[in-house]
Amino acid sequence: MKENIFAMGLICVEMAFFYLLYFIVDLPSDFYLQLGLLWMIIMLLSQHYKIRSTLVWDEIKSDLKAFIYFVLVAFVFAYPKTNFYLEIVGVGFFMSVFAVFANRMIRILFRNKLSRKTLIIGTGDEAYRIGKIANNNRFALTNVIGFVSTDNQIDNELKEDMRYPIYDYYELNDLLKNHIDQVIIALPEASKEEIDVITRHLFDRVRYIKILPQLNFTMTFNSRIDDFDGELLISTSRGRLGVFGKALKRIIDVCAGLCGCLLLIPLTIYVSKKNKKSGDTAPIFFKQKRIGENGKDIYIYKYRSMEPNAEKVLEELMKKDPAIKKEYLTNKKLVNDPRITEVGHFLRKTSLDEFPQFINVLKGEMSLVGPRPYLPREKDDMDIYYHSIIKCKPGITGMWQANGRSDVGFIDRCKLDDYYYKNWSIGLDIIIVYKTIKSVIYGKGAL
Template sequence: MTNKKKMLLSIILLEGFVYGGLMYLFHIDFAKHYIVLYYIFQFIFSRYREDNHLIWEEMKMIIQANGMLFLVQVLFNDVLQQNIFDLATLTALIIVFDIILNRTMRVIFRKYVADRVLVIGIGKHANDFVKITRENRFAMMNVLACVDINHVEGFENYHQACRVEDVEVVDYKLLDEVIEKYRINSVMLAIPDSSKSQMQRIIMDLFDKVPIVKYMPRVNGMMTFDSTIADFDGKLVVTSSQTKTHVIGKIIKRIIDIIGGILGVLSLIPLSVIIKVISLKNGDHASIFFTQDRIGKDGKKIRIYKYRSMIPNAEAELERLMKENEDIRIEYLTNKKLVNDPRITKIGHFIRRTSIDEFPQFINVLMGNMSLVGPRPYLFREKEDMSIYYKSVIKCKPGITGMWQAHGRSDLSFKERLVLDDYYYRNWNVWLDLTIVYKTVKSVIFKKGAM
């Protein structure tokens, strides 16, 4: 039995032991029947599997499995005669325990069970993959080295800048040696822009040397997580499904927006008083609020609210700066922002760094022209630069936070932000929204890439 199987078996036994103990504490009858049902639903939702995935997916499966178990218990409650409140409390407790247990076990045993991964490629995709595995220890993947393919025969036109940080980079001619040195059991091909012949060349070189070979495919706007793969008499056929928000999904999203909007607007009362007092002490007597027209759903004009973080005549000042300084003009036209923006006020640096400037947009959320999560509310002057992404971005209400805020925040370029907003539209679901909210809060707390 492998170490990974031993870890999963330990998790299975511990979960059953705790579930049975909680039922005893709540004086719930039919304990044996419930434990059997508990395991049935865990397996139905693919809980106990050896493949590598992130904690967000595990949390989703835990909530789905235990939520379904709770519904079954409620449906048959006329027979079982249990207290609904006790069942709900038990379900909530076991969900929390399962999440904590699974993460803790994977962190503790990571050293012994994590796949020993070799990444082929040293470009942006490789660097992003390494970063994700380092920040998400739940995935049980330990990247030990990356392979430079720039000088490999047949890859002369596939140049990759070396961007991988804190990991050994080796030449492709040392492929066999590095596999043996690190006892590699998994390879990730992080070269999605390679041709079919280039990919086949590497796969053949890896043949019979490692048990697991994964690759990042070259994708386009048609590929989503709703896409399916089928064998069509020897031909690999991908069926793409353009994601559409169902009525139930829209209702759930709006309910979450209303609850979040109410809580957010209530927080504006003390926050506005504090910001106004500090602004007055700094000699700034102008309004602490700032309004601006942005592109809303279906391309309609919406007026968004923000705390003012710049001088009152910021737009006119930007025009002046771009006329007088060519570097500033190029930087703004490229990234739609300035890294060291001279227009930001003293308190503006603080409210931007903490993202407090976005809080008044909870008013927009309550009004219904924005959502808690969605694409960035783009400026009308940015419409032309949005190019092909404009059509997909305006399919959603803009959000206070979104994909790009949760994946690098202001560290990303304008094009990268558009790609992530397009991804959000094509792959939206309620769970994605909840994940983005959590990751945004985490980014703000640790001040990573804050604006």
């Protein structure tokens, strides 16, 4: 009931804004009223006014599609009045932007009333990640009030996060009496029988039950669920770049490469001066062999952030210190790397050391967004993910940089890059670029 009230409020706010646009856009009043009705119908069909728990990225994609449909249909209406096309695009664009803004503000202002009180059953790293996403994304109407443990394995970060209480499973009955709206079962390793026991326990006691399934490398968001005469079948699918997708991605890469190379000029002068000031007179650029598209060798350009003979120094460090050797062989990097120069620390923290890779983007060897450019010696460690990762051009940024950067372990980076290959879209690229910029600004997971 409360969702319907706020949905009506959202409709009223958007229609008021639509009416205000009338005084700015020069359109006949009868035609403008038709556009208003068309906009409301399209947004209703796209479920924009359904106050549900989702992420802002999904809302943006949905509203962008609504904008395209609105413009296409409105153009048909405006066919006899050919001078209205620009006005229609303008109205659709501003309404789309305002729709996201209004929806977000209502969710933030009335989050306490709209959000679902949620328990997460599970205390592993996947469960904790779901909790963080739910509570850190203010657009999502999910209020995680605690985690329920089914065993003694509790994620270390969850233990240290004082925001979330951790309950034992035997306390679940008492917890469900506190008007819990939703339970998320985040036990991907649990057996079917274990999940059945928990869901029977929850049956008819909470309104929403969500389950985090156990996935393997064949499952993607492009997988399809089929009703096979009462049997649920999941069809595997791999989202490959088509001809149009490759062309569009290349156009974006060329534009980004040109802009990046122009910014590279003043940045190179700045880095050169900083190096000389610290007494470092060695070349500021270096190139390194990496694995490119289809497994071909490419040489990527970077600002040098380490000593000139970094590889030799690493070999000596690993010979002298077994702990350093173990850390590097496990994560393919050192947290406190003694080879990094004074200026190198700044370059890595701000990710400016990656900037010369815009040259590789312009040359067509790399993309703005893509998998990490892996070293040839890491090929065996990439395991089964190697074959999917090399189907894409490596990127300046990618899934792993946008999801924790250096805080992500090596095999998890491979999984994220495999996910990118199988779920690529322009929308995903935009989200990755945004999250990367946000990570750099806040210095999260700096290299």
